[in-house]
Structures are given as structure tokens and as C-alpha cells.
Amino acid sequence: MKKLDGAELWAVVKANAYGHGAIPVARAALEVGASALCVATLNEGLSLRNVMPGERIIVMGPLSPHDIAIAREAKLECVAHTDEMVELLAAQVDFHLKINTGLNRWGIESPPVTSNGRLVGVMSQFATDGDPDITSRQLAAFLDVSANSTGAVRHIANSCAAWLFPETQLDAVRSGCTLVGFPPTPDVDFGIRPTLRWTSYLAQVRRVSPGETIGYEGSYRVPKNTIMGLIPVGYADGFNVNLVGTHVLVGDARAQVVSVYMDAMCVILDRKLPTGTPVTLVGDGITFADHAKNAAIDSWEISAGLVDDARRTLRRIVD
Incomplete structure (x- = not known):
């Protein structure tokens, strides 16, 4: 105003x-x-x-x-x-x-x-x-x-x-x-803050050996001994398949997304973590702009796809 x-x-x-x-x-x-x-x-x-x-x-x-x-x-x-x-x-x-x-x-x-x-x-x-x-x-x-x-x-x-x-x-x-909280152009500092936080949790963890693949059609080939994490959020929830390669926050560490499915995504972890570990998809330094840059689209192209259905996701409004 x-x-x-x-x-x-x-x-x-x-x-x-x-x-x-x-x-x-x-x-x-x-x-x-x-x-x-x-x-x-x-x-x-x-x-x-x-x-x-x-x-x-x-x-x-x-x-x-x-x-x-x-x-x-x-x-x-x-x-x-x-x-x-x-x-x-x-x-x-x-x-x-x-x-x-x-x-x-x-x-x-x-x-x-x-x-x-x-x-x-x-x-x-x-x-x-x-x-x-x-x-x-x-x-x-x-x-x-x-x-x-x-x-x-x-x-x-x-x-x-x-x-x-x-x-x-x-x-x-x-x-x-x-x-x-979206700056309309990345070229100007509008001094505004994001207003949405998107979180999930680590649902499964497994070790994957070199040469094995992750995802349909072997979309990601593992180059070395790897710890993979599975997060129960996918493109049906609004996490676009084009976001493969972006990063989310698992616990306190950034983790690269290597595969996105309808109901889940796979990430590469830097260490073995317990299931239930909090995951931040947007927030704590992870922004829609980061994801958008990875996918070469606008931030609101991602956010507009977020599911607003209580049967899939829980939304909580925080003042």
C-alpha cells in the first residue's frame, strides 16, 4: 500500500x-x-x-x-x-x-x-x-x-x-x-518475503550400489555407494517432474532430487537419516525461485500447481 x-x-x-x-x-x-x-x-x-x-x-x-x-x-x-x-x-x-x-x-x-x-x-x-x-x-x-x-x-x-x-x-x-511474496522480476530487489512454507518428511531410506539405477526407465544411474531417501510428495501434489535436479532440505542438509513420481520423489542423502526426518521443500532458504531456476520456469508456475485437497495434503495457515 x-x-x-x-x-x-x-x-x-x-x-x-x-x-x-x-x-x-x-x-x-x-x-x-x-x-x-x-x-x-x-x-x-x-x-x-x-x-x-x-x-x-x-x-x-x-x-x-x-x-x-x-x-x-x-x-x-x-x-x-x-x-x-x-x-x-x-x-x-x-x-x-x-x-x-x-x-x-x-x-x-x-x-x-x-x-x-x-x-x-x-x-x-x-x-x-x-x-x-x-x-x-x-x-x-x-x-x-x-x-x-x-x-x-x-x-x-x-x-x-x-x-x-x-x-x-x-x-x-x-x-x-x-x-x-514473489518478486515479479528477478532483476530488482523488491524487499518482499515469501509467505508459504512447504514441508514433508523422510518416509524411507535405502543404500544403493554403484551401477544401480533409480526411477522408471533407469532415469538416474548411481555412480557410487549412495544413500537414497524417499519423500511422499510428487507431481500429483504439485512438485513438477521438471524439478529433477533441484534441492530440498532434509533435516539440516540440502539433498538433490534425482527422480519425481506421481506420489513421491527420490533424493540423494549425505548420510543415513531416520525415517520421519523433517523435509523442507520450500522454506529455510529453499525458495520457489530456486526450483523455478532449475526448471527454467516462473516461480508461480510451480506454486499454482500446489494441491489444495485435504485428502492429499494438510494446509495450516500461520499468522
């Missing part, structure tokens, strides 16, 4: 708040002054509405004509990405018009000539994080196209733009990754 110069903070909690838990993150954001919650799908919006009956919730993704009636009943704001959707939304729900200014994903090229009905916002989205030239061109295009949208909230800035280019803040800022 200290970085916003009069603009409203709108918390983006789509994809279960980047895997961190939409409801607890939404509540935390509202407590520090967020005035709206942004999600990607109708079902995400309905889940929030069930526990937050009075909050402003904006569904940013596309809707079917059938969805509009459900959104209207739930008092959700919607986003029009096409001229046809403008006509459908304008008479039924409060809506935002998405303008394509260069990302070339969702959005129309310019506002329609017809009546905008219940238009409450005009929005766009930057195509880069941190490029001043592209950001400047997109902002200029957006300001030009939205100049006649009297009374509508104008919003284009995400976390990175709001931080690096204050002129993009306009009426509201849609902030997602920084709310959960």
Missing part, C-alpha cells in the same frame, strides 16, 4: 492465489486495505462469494452466456473481451472492458460505439515486466483509448508496473505475485 499513490489495491487471487490459498490471501489483503478481489473464473468468484458476501469480486476471464446469469445472481463483476460480450454484459451485470494494447491475448482493440450500459471499468495488461519502452507505449495507447470512458475505473498496472513505473497506477492496481 505504501507504493500506491492514491490508487486502489485490487488483490489478484486467481489460481487459488498462486497456490497459496485464495481465501486466506484474500482476507489478508482486505485487512491491509485491498478494495477488490480479482479471479480468473466464475467458479473462483463463486467460491469467494460463498465466504465473502459483501466484497467486490471481479471475474477477469471469459464467460459463457449461461455464466452471466449466475454471475448476476452472485453480484460478481465481469470482463468483456469481445464486442459480442459487451452487448451481453451491458444489460445484466457491472462489467469491465478489456482493451488489447499489445499483449495480444484477451481484449478488443477499441471501445464499441454502442452504449456501454453498466460499464464500471476499463482495463488492459502489460506484455512485459520491467521494459520501460514497451510499458510506455502500452500505457499511452491505453490512455488514448480509455479517454472517453467517463466514470469508469481505469486499471492496467500489475505488481511490477506499479512498483517500477508509478505513472501506470491510474485508478487501481491489480497486484498478485507480490501479495504472496
Whole structure:
């Protein structure tokens, strides 16, 4: 909030708040002054509405004509990405018009000539994080196209733009990754801290001889006498198979991941440890950024895949 110069903070909690838990993150954001919650799908919006009956919730993704009636009943704001959707939304729900200014994903090229009905916002989205030239061109295009949208909230800035280019803040800022402790670009020190800790335990330990293999199709060949540990977390829980080669913390020592299965992963230990030894997948110096660098993806591509199912994982919210 200290970085916003009069603009409203709108918390983006789509994809279960980047895997961190939409409801607890939404509540935390509202407590520090967020005035709206942004999600990607109708079902995400309905889940929030069930526990937050009075909050402003904006569904940013596309809707079917059938969805509009459900959104209207739930008092959700919607986003029009096409001229046809403008006509459908304008008479039924409060809506935002998405303008394509260069990302070339969702959005129309310019506002329609017809009546905008219940238009409450005009929005766009930057195509880069941190490029001043592209950001400047997109902002200029957006300001030009939205100049006649009297009374509508104008919003284009995400976390990175709001931080690096204050002129993009306009009426509201849609902030997602920084709310959960992810720096939006690795090139800048944003001074923020991770908000999620992911732990498990050592479930089995065995010695493996030189020349033996670990994993399906012999994916890892053991070069010397090795102590292998098995951790009951796998890609069905969100630990992506592309994270082979990354490190986790077993007890107080880093251990390399050499194989990832649906329900488990194998790591190489530096010594024999008892089963039940705590394992830290994220936390205590092990970060999503570390894992992401190993897999050449973004941190939130990993966190968004974390399973939020009590039948597989236990989540505990810590203030």
C-alpha cells in the first residue's frame, strides 16, 4: 500500500492465489486495505462469494452466456473481451472492458460505439515486466483509448508496473505475485518475503550400489555407494517432474532430487537419516525461485500447481 499513490489495491487471487490459498490471501489483503478481489473464473468468484458476501469480486476471464446469469445472481463483476460480450454484459451485470494494447491475448482493440450500459471499468495488461519502452507505449495507447470512458475505473498496472513505473497506477492496481511474496522480476530487489512454507518428511531410506539405477526407465544411474531417501510428495501434489535436479532440505542438509513420481520423489542423502526426518521443500532458504531456476520456469508456475485437497495434503495457515 505504501507504493500506491492514491490508487486502489485490487488483490489478484486467481489460481487459488498462486497456490497459496485464495481465501486466506484474500482476507489478508482486505485487512491491509485491498478494495477488490480479482479471479480468473466464475467458479473462483463463486467460491469467494460463498465466504465473502459483501466484497467486490471481479471475474477477469471469459464467460459463457449461461455464466452471466449466475454471475448476476452472485453480484460478481465481469470482463468483456469481445464486442459480442459487451452487448451481453451491458444489460445484466457491472462489467469491465478489456482493451488489447499489445499483449495480444484477451481484449478488443477499441471501445464499441454502442452504449456501454453498466460499464464500471476499463482495463488492459502489460506484455512485459520491467521494459520501460514497451510499458510506455502500452500505457499511452491505453490512455488514448480509455479517454472517453467517463466514470469508469481505469486499471492496467500489475505488481511490477506499479512498483517500477508509478505513472501506470491510474485508478487501481491489480497486484498478485507480490501479495504472496514473489518478486515479479528477478532483476530488482523488491524487499518482499515469501509467505508459504512447504514441508514433508523422510518416509524411507535405502543404500544403493554403484551401477544401480533409480526411477522408471533407469532415469538416474548411481555412480557410487549412495544413500537414497524417499519423500511422499510428487507431481500429483504439485512438485513438477521438471524439478529433477533441484534441492530440498532434509533435516539440516540440502539433498538433490534425482527422480519425481506421481506420489513421491527420490533424493540423494549425505548420510543415513531416520525415517520421519523433517523435509523442507520450500522454506529455510529453499525458495520457489530456486526450483523455478532449475526448471527454467516462473516461480508461480510451480506454486499454482500446489494441491489444495485435504485428502492429499494438510494446509495450516500461520499468522
